[in-house]
Amino acid sequence: MAKNGEKQQATGTPELVFGGVWKYDPAPESTEHFTIAPRYELFVGGEWKAPKTGKYFATIDPATEKPLSEVALAGDKDVDAAVKAAQKAFPAWSKLSGEDRGRYLFRIARILLERAREFACLETLDNGKPIKETRDVDVPLAAQHFFYHAGWADKLDLLFPGQTPEPLGVIGQVIPWNFPLLMAAWKIAPALAAGNCVVLKPAETSPLTALRLCEVFQQAGLPAGVVNIITGDGKTGAALVRHPGLAKVAFTGSTEVGKEIQRAVAGRGIELTLELGGKAAHLVFEDAAIDQAVEGVVRGIFFNQGHVCCAGSRLLVQESVHDLFVQKLQRRMARIRVGNPMDKNTDMGAIHSAAQLARIRELVAAGVEGGANLHQSACELPKKGFWFPPSLFTEVAMSHRIAREEVFGPVLAVLTFRTPEEAVEKANNTSYGLSAGIWTDKGARILWLAERMKAGVVWNNTYNRFDAASPFGGYKESGFGREGGRQGLRAYVRLAGGLLPG
Ligand code: NAP
Ligand code: MG
Numbered sequence: 001m002a003k004n005g006e007k008q009q010a011t012g013t014p015e016l017v018f019g020g021v022w023k024y025d026p027a028p029e030s031t032e033h034f035t036i037a038p039r040y041e042l043f044v045g046g047e048w049k050a051p052k053t054g055k056y057f058a059t060i061d062p063a064t065e066k067p068l069s070e071v072a073l074a075g076d077k078d079v080d081a082a083v084k085a086a087q088k089a090f091p092a093w094s095k096l097s098g099e100d101r102g103r104y105l106f107r108i109a110r111i112l113l114e115r116a117r118e119f120a121c122l123e124t125l126d127n128g129k130p131i132k133e134t135r136d137v138d139v140p141l142a143a144q145h146f147f148y149h150a151g152w153a154d155k156l157d158l159l160f161p162g163q164t165p166e167p168l169g170v171i172g173q174v175i176p177w178n179f180p181l182l183m184a185a186w187k188i189a190p191a192l193a194a195g196n197c198v199v200l201k202p203a204e205t206s207p208l209t210a211l212r213l214c215e216v217f218q219q220a221g222l223p224a225g226v227v228n229i230i231t232g233d234g235k236t237g238a239a240l241v242r243h244p245g246l247a248k249v250a251f252t253g254s255t256e257v258g259k260e261i262q263r264a265v266a267g268r269g270i271e272l273t274l275e276l277g278g279k280a281a282h283l284v285f286e287d288a289a290i291d292q293a294v295e296g297v298v299r300g301i302f303f304n305q306g307h308v309c310c311a312g313s314r315l316l317v318q319e320s321v322h323d324l325f326v327q328k329l330q331r332r333m334a335r336i337r338v339g340n341p342m343d344k345n346t347d348m349g350a351i352h353s354a355a356q357l358a359r360i361r362e363l364v365a366a367g368v369e370g371g372a373n374l375h376q377s378a379c380e381l382p383k384k385g386f387w388f389p390p391s392l393f394t395e396v397a398m399s400h401r402i403a404r405e406e407v408f409g410p411v412l413a414v415l416t417f418r419t420p421e422e423a424v425e426k427a428n429n430t431s432y433g434l435s436a437g438i439w440t441d442k443g444a445r446i447l448w449l450a451e452r453m454k455a456g457v458v459w460n461n462t463y464n465r466f467d468a469a470s471p472f473g474g475y476k477e478s479g480f481g482r483e484g485g486r487q488g489l490r491a492y493v494r495l496a497g498g499l500l501p502g
Helices: 076-095 098-114 116-127 131-152 180-193 208-219 234-242 255-265 290-306 319-333 354-369 420-428 443-452 485-490
Strands: 020-023 033-036 042-044 047-049 056-061 066-072 164-167 170-174 197-201 227-229 248-252 271-275 281-284 314-318 373-376 391-394 411-417 435-439 457-460 493-496
Touching: 033 116, 042 076, 056 116, 066 208, 076 164, 076 170, 076 197, 076 227, 076 234, 098 116, 098 131, 098 180, 098 208, 116 131, 116 180, 116 208, 131 180, 170 180, 170 234, 180 197, 180 208, 180 227, 180 248, 180 485, 197 234, 208 227, 234 255, 248 255, 255 271, 281 290, 281 420, 290 319, 290 411, 290 435, 314 319, 314 420, 319 391, 319 411, 354 373, 354 411, 411 420, 420 443, 435 443, 443 457
Parallel strands: 170 197, 170 248, 197 227, 248 271, 281 314, 281 435, 314 411, 391 411, 435 457
Antiparallel strands: 020 033, 042 047, 042 227, 056 066, 164 493, 373 391
16 A cells, blocks of 8 residues: 555645545555545535534544545535435436436446446445455445335335335434445445435444445436435434434444433334344354365354354354364464455455453453453564454353353354253344354254244355345344345335235
């Protein structure tokens, strides 16, 4: 990652340098580049507007702690202007034929793919996740969500036979920092396909790809006000979800904030979907293909530095293979390359923020204090930035905080079980219920287990696989409502007439 100093400009705080030109490839001979503006305004009514607060805040590269750009801090009046812009756009957008709405979505998907490298690099810089992942997962999957929903835009009546699906109105959407572009696509695409308009607030620490997506909307000729993106902090999110002009709130983030939003929405008669935290059980049986299971477990917990709501953070291994499995896992962990996220060979990048690093350290210290056995890969971590090595705890009890609380980092808690009944009991012994994984050779056992696991997604002999056609969402404190597939679209329509239940 080399910066071309010439185009950098200083704004805001004098000692900080915002914006600049970045190379796609860190190799010295590489010349292809993309730019980051020194400052980003709010995207409201199809235009860039300065915030009425007059305030801006920095977003940094967590791998170097260097500022990337400063973005607008939206206050109550800005939130109001964004909702009004969406309300203004709604009548025309909702009356457009499904075919025409689909055309816009197809165009957005195609442009996103054309600009895939730029989006992958920007996401890696602003978030800290490895370029291998943004290139192969985040960006293609974000485009897939637009393609997939483009295909449904003119076929909604087939999805809900005998009923007339109608758009809800203006949707307020608040997303977290762990998959910034993907979460934006995941939320915006179904809302638009169903004829709604959107006001979206990205997370404070990773706003740049959602802002660049606005450029794609402009390029695609999307009518002004159909999507509005307002940056800010938790207060901005709180102001958005409280706005009386919304017909629905869609939130992805922590269980704590999810509960607050549920209170804010209570009694208003509007729709709400919540995608919250998780503490997924990842089950390995003695008859599993052990080496493949090791790969699956590594993908389950170390993908995206463990900043994944559905991360397989509680490994349950059948007692008879525990020692062998842990030994193989430790050997595999030693080969995980941690470092510069822009390097194509990097497997694990930077922890997203200082606050998240502090939380991971606190929970790991609690694990050690509680008597669990900590194993960390010996890897050299960069001096600047936020880093944590791949970590694994054995001798874990269900009562340990590391077995109950979401670490949201590269930390795996290993427990054991003897029988399938005990595995199910331990897997379900959590306040969460977002996802689970099963590794076994027996198909009948998979079906038996999948029926009993209280989790929205159950992966079998694989983990962390996503598809726009597959509904995703949780039980218990992991939230409610589904995103993706028919169920995801159901959450963005009102069903009028007909005899069938939605
Ligand atoms: P978070 O603190 O809940 O923040 C999520 C979003 O909500 C951010 O945009 C945040 O703004 C905003 N926000 C904060 N306080 C708010 C309030 N009172 N009212 C409205 N909005 C508010 O979560 P996070 O730290 O970004 O993300 C980590 C959590 O998200 C984890 O627990 C993880 O499991 C969960 N997650 C769940 C899923 C899923 O699909 N189930 C997916 C990804 C992440 P600021 O950024 O400015 O604080
Ligand atoms: Mg950042």
